[in-house]
Amino acid sequence: MKKRVVVALGHRALGTTLPEQKIAVKNTAKSIADLIEEGYQVAITHSNAPQVGMIHAAMNEFGKAHPDYTAAPMSVCSAMSQGYIGYDLQNGIREELLNRGIYRTVSTVLTQVIVDPYDEAFYTPTKVLGRYMNVQEANEERKKGNYVIEEPGKGFRRVVSAPNPVKIVELDAVNALLDADQIVIAAGGGGIPVMEQDNHLKGASAVIEKDLAAGKLAEGVNADKLIILTSVEQVCINLGQKNEEKLGKITVEQAKKYMDEGHFGIYNMLPKFQAAIEFIEDGENRSALITSFDKVKEGLKEKTGTIIA
Numbered sequence: 001m002k003k004r005v006v007v008a009l010g011h012r013a014l015g016t017t018l019p020e021q022k023i024a025v026k027n028t029a030k031s032i033a034d035l036i037e038e039g040y041q042v043a044i045t046h047s048n049a050p051q052v053g054m055i056h057a058a059m060n061e062f063g064k065a066h067p068d069y070t071a072a073p074m075s076v077c078s079a080m081s082q083g084y085i086g087y088d089l090q091n092g093i094r095e096e097l098l099n100r101g102i103y104r105t106v107s108t109v110l111t112q113v114i115v116d117p118y119d120e121a122f123y124t125p126t127k128v129l130g131r132y133m134n135v136q137e138a139n140e141e142r143k144k145g146n147y148v149i150e151e152p153g154k155g156f157r158r159v160v161s162a163p164n165p166v167k168i169v170e171l172d173a174v175n176a177l178l179d180a181d182q183i184v185i186a187a188g189g190g191g192i193p194v195m196e197q198d199n200h201l202k203g204a205s206a207v208i209e210k211d212l213a214a215g216k217l218a219e220g221v222n223a224d225k226l227i228i229l230t231s232v233e234q235v236c237i238n239l240g241q242k243n244e245e246k247l248g249k250i251t252v253e254q255a256k257k258y259m260d261e262g263h264f265g266i267y268n269m270l271p272k273f274q275a276a277i278e279f280i281e282d283g284e285n286r287s288a289l290i291t292s293f294d295k296v297k298e299g300l301k302e303k304t305g306t307i308i309a
C-alpha cells in the first residue's frame with residue numbers, strides 16, 4: 001500500500017504577489033513531484049495570510065468603486081484565496097509531472113473547517129494579515145469594528161482571530177480523491193472557517209492557522225507523515241544565541257520539552273510543533289518533517305530537516 005503524506009506549504013513556497021506566486025509555485029511543484037516519484041499519495045495545504053489580506057483589500061477598499069459594491073466577509077475572502085492559490089498550484093504541479101512523463105489529476109477542494117464560536121481566540125485576534133496601513137487608514141478600520149495592531153516603525157496591520165480547527169467538512173471528498181491516487185489541495189489557508197448552525201454553516205470572521213489545519217488534515221486522511229515546508233532547513237533551539245543548535249531527529253518528548261522551554265516563535269514555529277505532536281500522538285508509526293521547501297528529498301532520507309518521531 002502506498003504511503004500517504006500531507007504537505008503544508010509556507011510563505012516561501014508561494015511568494016506574495018501574483019508574479020512571485022507563479023515563480024515560487026514552479027519550484028514548489030518540483031518538491032511535490034519528487035514525492036509523487038517516490039511513490040507517496042499527497043495532500044497539500046498552504047499559507048494564505050498575504051493573499052487573503054490582498055483579496056480583502058481588493059474587495060473591501062478598492063471594490064467600492066464598483067456601483068454594485070457590497071462588503072465581502074473574511075470567510076468569502078478565504079474561499080477566494082483557496083481558489084487563487086489552488087489554481088496556480090494545480091497547474092504548476094500538473095506541468096512538472098507531465099515534464100517527468102507522469103499523468104495525474106491535481107484538484108483543489110474548497111474546504112470548510114468548523115470552528116467553535118466560543119473559542120477563546122475570538123476575544124484576542126492574533127493573525128496578522130495584508131498590507132501596512134497608515135494611521136488614518138488604521139483608524140478607519142477601527143471605526144468599522146476591526147482590530148488593528150501597530151508594528152513599530154512599519155505601520156499598522158489588520159489582525160483577525162485564529163480559532164482552532166475542529167472538523168474538516170469536506171474530508172470524505174479529500175479521502176476519496178486520495179484513495180483514487182489523485183493529488184489533492186485542501187484546507188488551504190487553514191480552511192474557510194465556519195460555525196455550525198443546525199444544517200447551516202455560517203462563515204466566521206477569522207483565519208485558521210494553516211499548520212494546525214494541516215495537522216487536522218493529516219489525522220483525517222490517516223497520513224503516515226506530516227511534512228511542513230517552511231523558510232528554514234532545520235528548526236533551532238536557542239535561536240539567535242551563541243549556543244544556537246539545529247534540531248535533527250528528535251522524539252515527541254524532546255519536542256514537548258523544547259516547546260515548554262519557549263524555543264519556538266508563538267506565531268510561526270510553535271503551531272508547527274503543536275500540529276506535529278497532536279498528529280503523531282493520535283496514531284501509530286507516524287512522524288513529522290519540518291524543513292525548507294527545496295529539501296524534501298534529503299529530509300525524507302533523514303539527511304536534513306527536523307524530524308519528530
Ligand SMILES: Nc1ncnc2c1ncn2[C@@H]1O[C@H](COP(=O)(O)OP(=O)(O)O)[C@@H](O)[C@H]1O
Binds near residue numbers: 011047236
Ligand atoms: N526555533 C526556531 N527555529 C527556526 N526558526 C524559527 C524558530 N522560531 C521561530 N522561527 C521563525 O519561524 C520562521 C518560519 O515561520 P513562518 O515564516 O511563519 O512559516 P511559514 O513557512 O509557515 O510561512 C522562520 O523564518 C524563523 O524566523
Ligand SMILES: NC(=O)OP(=O)(O)O
Binds near residue numbers: 207209
Ligand atoms: N492561514 C495561515 O496560517 O496563513 P499564513 O501561514 O500565511 O499565516
